[in-house]
Amino acid sequence: METTAHETSKEAAPRPAPGASDWLRRFLHVLVEPRSYLNALYLLIAFPLGLTYFVVLLGGAITGALVAGILIGLLILLAVLVAAWGFALLERELAIWLLGVDVPPLSLPDPELVSPWRMLVRHLRKSTTWRSIAYLIVKLPFGIFATSVTLALAGPPIVGILYPVFRLLSRGPVPESIGLLILPGIPAVLGLAVALHVLNFIGRTWGRFAADMLGVSEEQRQIWDSRRKAEVADRSRRELIMNVSHELRTPIASIQAHVDSLLLPEGDRPDAEETERRLRVTAAETRRLADLIEDLLMLARADSDELKVANRAVELAPIMQQVVLALAPLALQERQVTVTLEEIAPGLWAVGDPDRLAQVLTNLVRNAINNTPEGGVVSIRVAGGVDRVQIAVSDTGLGISAEDLEHVFERFYRADTSRTRDTGGFGLGLSIAREFVEAMGGSLSATSQPGLGSTFWISLRRAEPT
Numbered sequence: 485m486e487t488t489a490h491e492t493s494k495e496a497a498p499r500p501a502p503g504a505s506d507w508l509r510r511f512l513h514v515l516v517e518p519r520s521y522l523n524a525l526y527l528l529i530a531f532p533l534g535l536t537y538f539v540v541l542l543g544g545a546i547t548g549a550l551v552a553g554i555l556i557g558l559l560i561l562l563a564v565l566v567a568a569w570g571f572a573l574l575e576r577e578l579a580i581w582l583l584g585v586d587v588p589p590l591s592l593p594d595p596e597l598v599s600p601w602r603m604l605v606r607h608l609r610k611s612t613t614w615r616s617i618a619y620l621i622v623k624l625p626f627g628i629f630a631t632s633v634t635l636a637l638a639g640p641p642i643v644g645i646l647y648p649v650f651r652l653l654s655r656g657p658v659p660e661s662i663g664l665l666i667l668p669g670i671p672a673v674l675g676l677a678v679a680l681h682v683l684n685f686i687g688r689t690w691g692r693f694a695a696d697m698l699g700v701s702e703e704q705r706q707i708w709d710s711r712r713k714a715e716v717a718d719r720s721r722r723e724l725i726m727n728v729s730h731e732l733r734t735p736i737a738s739i740q741a742h743v744d745s746l747l748l749p750e751g752d753r754p755d756a757e758e759t760e761r762r763l764r765v766t767a768a769e770t771r772r773l774a775d776l777i778e779d780l781l782m783l784a785r786a787d788s789d790e791l792k793v794a795n796r797a798v799e800l801a802p803i804m805q806q807v808v809l810a811l812a813p814l815a816l817q818e819r820q821v822t823v824t825l826e827e828i829a830p831g832l833w834a835v836g837d838p839d840r841l842a843q844v845l846t847n848l849v850r851n852a853i854n855n856t857p858e859g860g861v862v863s864i865r866v867a868g869g870v871d872r873v874q875i876a877v878s879d880t881g882l883g884i885s886a887e888d889l890e891h892v893f894e895r896f897y898r899a900d901t902s903r904t905r906d907t908g909g910f911g912l913g914l915s916i917a918r919e920f921v922e923a924m925g926g927s928l929s930a931t932s933q934p935g936l937g938s939t940f941w942i943s944l945r946r947a948e949p950t
């Protein structure tokens with residue numbers, strides 16, 4: 485079965501112009517989307533939850549107010565505040581897990597330790613406290629609306645789908661009645677798709693409201709955002725240092741051992757032939773290290789947004805021919821791998837940086853050649869859609885397992901470490917290629933059939949010839 489690097493697979497295959505069948509597919513896709521059902525579940529339970537909040541909060545507040553002045557009255561009001569906080573936390577989790585919205589935390593951790601009394605005062609001063617209580621109260625009218633709309637819209641189609649199934653199961657298939665039973669199933673499926681689209685819309689709108697009401701204020705949210713970004717940057721910097729140190733260790737140890745052996749006292753030194761072999765290994769390792777430094781500099785530039793790509797309308801045919809001409813003869817001579825370029829329709833232009841595009845293509849074709857056994861074929865195709873252009877680099881090589889395919893675009897990831905660790909690259913080529921393609925406004929993805937071969941897809945915006 486064909487596997488796909490799922491992050492970017494949407495853009496992977498050349499797509500025809502959207503037609504009626506495409507529209508229908510997109511319309512029905514909602515039926516197999518787990519998020520739609522989670523969303524419907526959220527709306528379905530909105531009423532019982534809204535009612536619970538209303539009863540507990542209002543009942544508690546009235547009871548507390550009536551017995552105010554007495555300590556017990558204040559304790560009840562305090563308990564209402566705690567319950568409201570608990571409900572708001574629950575609502576935040578439900579919005580995240582069922583509606584899939586990104587809700588900032590209800591509060592940011594207090595940097596200093598304060599007494600319970602100060603904590604209570606601070607809590608009462610926070611706008612989130614009052615916004616979340618307002619949210620919990622509004623949840624009741626919303627719940628009445630959401631639960632009844634969900635039942636009214638999704639109920640009949642679900643009955644329409646399940647009824648024929650139960651009838652067939654209970655009575656067994658009676659040929660003449662099968663059609664009559666299945667026929668209502670078609671409008672029921674269409675009805676369910678309509679219902680899920682409407683419910684998704686309601687869920688999305690409410691989700692945005694929940695994020696505004698339950699999360700910390702805009703200012704605090706910015707602090708939270710920058711803190712989160714700083715944490716991610718810090719983690720990736722630490723990972724990078726660990727990876728680089730790890731990668732440098734093997735080639736440097738090898739260079740050191742070889743050079744040390746050439747510096748031994750006269751009698752212990754290897755003979756001329758062995759000396760030359762060791763010098764060659766040292767030279768190759770030094771070259772690999774220089775390449776690694778180049779790649780690291782490139783990634784550092786990408787991270788600090790200094791990666792310069794000069795995007796313009798470029799004609800694809802000359803770039804592809806240039807790359808194939810540069811790589812094909814050596815591939816045939818050294819590895820008996822044939823590199824072919826399918827004829828490109830004239831006038832196929834895309835938005836990109838020609839030098840960077842050539843660099844990305846060279847990387848993909850070189851990877852394809854290196855991962856294809858003798859006698860294999862690496863083929864390059866270009867297809868133009870309405871507003872995108874797809875470039876495919878396919879090989880008849882070893883392929884990439886589904887598990888590896890999910891990671892090959894990550895920095896320092898190598899699919900088969902035993903095969904490539906000591907001689908191949910450092911697992912940076914594809915991550916740099918993806919940075920370049922994305923800087924051109926495109927996307928890079930891969931599909932593969934282990935044992936049969938892989939295809940890497942570059943998707944770029946189509947441009948008018950100039």
Ligand code: ADP
Pocket residue numbers: 851852853855879881882883884892897898899900904908909910911912913914915938
């Ligand atoms: P490297 O510079 O080490 O080749 P890349 O980022 O270019 O790193 O590739 C990452 C991993 O993906 C490598 O381990 C390589 O084995 C694998 N890979 C890349 N292209 C192909 C291909 N066409 N077929 C099979 N494996 C591939």
